[in-house]
Amino acid sequence: MFPTMKVQNERLQGVVATVKEHINYYEAVVNPVSIKFYFFDSDNPDFDRQFDELRKKIVPEGFIPFVVKDAEHYVEVSIRPDEKYKSNNVNVILLILTLASTIYVGSIYARSFVRPGTYAELYSLWYGFIFFSLPLMLILGIHETAHYVVARRYKVNASLPFFIPFPYEIGTFGAFVSLRDPMPNRKAMAEIGAAGPIAGFLVALPLLFLAQYLEKIYRPVGHYIPFILNYPLIYRLFGIVEPINKPLFPMVFAVWVGMFATALNLIPTGQLDGGHIARGILGKKAYIVSYLFLGFLFYLTIAYDYLGWLFLALFVIFMGLVHPPALNDYEKIRPLDIAIGIFSLVMFILTFTALPIKPP
Known part of the structure; x- marks a missing residue:
């Protein structure tokens, strides 16, 4: 009754x-x-x-x-408070702007692989699209689309990907999907969080080898070296050694960015993808890991004199260091989700670089 x-x-x-x-x-x-x-x-x-x-x-x-x-x-x-959302036109406009900014940035790196001539600028833009913008946008796009698909599978309303244009260095600040419903349970929290990095990583992996193959075909004709990249463990795992005294092939850089973006997203703190995974698997105890990795970011800032980690730490604090609970925070997770968490940790170790970029 x-x-x-x-x-x-x-x-x-x-x-x-x-x-x-x-x-x-x-x-x-x-x-x-x-x-x-x-x-x-x-x-x-x-x-x-x-x-x-x-x-x-x-x-x-x-x-x-x-x-x-x-x-x-x-x-x-x-x-639930009434909320107004932007139309999908915003997503399309940002996508076009990000394509333009990544093509422009990619064309700068491509100039070292294009011989001077009447159509050199057009070739640089074409190379910037094919060898930089396309692979980078593919990795980022698949990453965000995976978040979207898994969220919708759990009947969690999510936006289409928002790309962020930035016409400097890598051409973009990345992309994100806005979850418009709260997480239903810890299982969904872990799986939605992990879907993006796993999908992006699985796309970047074959592109890693394709980039190495194309790098051997397209020889540099210039000498522009904007910076030197430090490569993560996964490169050494496959015996890939990149020269530091030659111009950077655009696709090699694009895949490197995709790998590094995977590592950034998997840091288990705050509202990052890794924060979702940690909160889903560890429950309330995830805040301990969140604070530990926040301290880790500050340590990296000081130890490597790299301000990028400081900006990330401040971003994490601004967005919220302690992850909110799911609607049903008591539902038990499955062994599959624990396996997903372990795989995410392995991906982080393979793709993380303490000092990503240094002057030539």
Whole structure:
């Protein structure tokens, strides 16, 4: 039997009716901002599935259910604040601008591989597109698309990728997908977080060997060396040694950027992909790892005199160092998710570079 309950608001009446369909509760308490439905575990033997079905129904209707298991167990349903989102036109415009900025930057590196002549500038732009912009955008695009696909599989509303143009050095500040719904559970949190880095890494890996092959075909005709790259462990693992006294082939640089972006995203702190994975697998204890890696970023800043780590640390702090919990933070994760976490750690070790770029 469900307790008798009168709610004047028609929308809330609908929520109460939906909760009744999925959760066996013994008491409901109404307050100005939410309704708490108290329940016993013994009355809900398949609670995780029941709650997830409830979430899928009421989140699109503008309500957020949240599980609390303390002295008493309850599901708290609150009204979701109205939010306005940009149209997909913004995504398209940013994509075009990022393509333009990466082609322009790639053409600068390509000039050392184009012989002077009437059409040298056009060839540089073409090389910048084929050998820099295309592979880099492919790695970043697949990364973000994987986040999007896995999020939608869990019925979590997500935006299309937002690319960030930056016509200097690498041509972009990367890309991101905006999750417009809260994470439903720790399993989804870990898998959505890991999907992007894994997909991007699996795309970058074959491009790594293709870049080495093409580098042997396209010989430099110039001497422009903007900086020297330090290569991560994965290069040494495959016996790849890049010369430091020759111009940088654009595709080699593009793949390097993709690998380094994988490592950055996998740092297990804050709202980074690695932070999602750590919070999903470790639960509440993930904040310890988050603080440790924040300290690690400050250490790298001082030890290697590289301000990029300081900017990343400040970004992590600004976005929120402690990851918020999932709606059902009590659902157990699967061995598969632990394996995903271990694979993500291996990817981080293989792609991380303490001092990525140094002067020539």
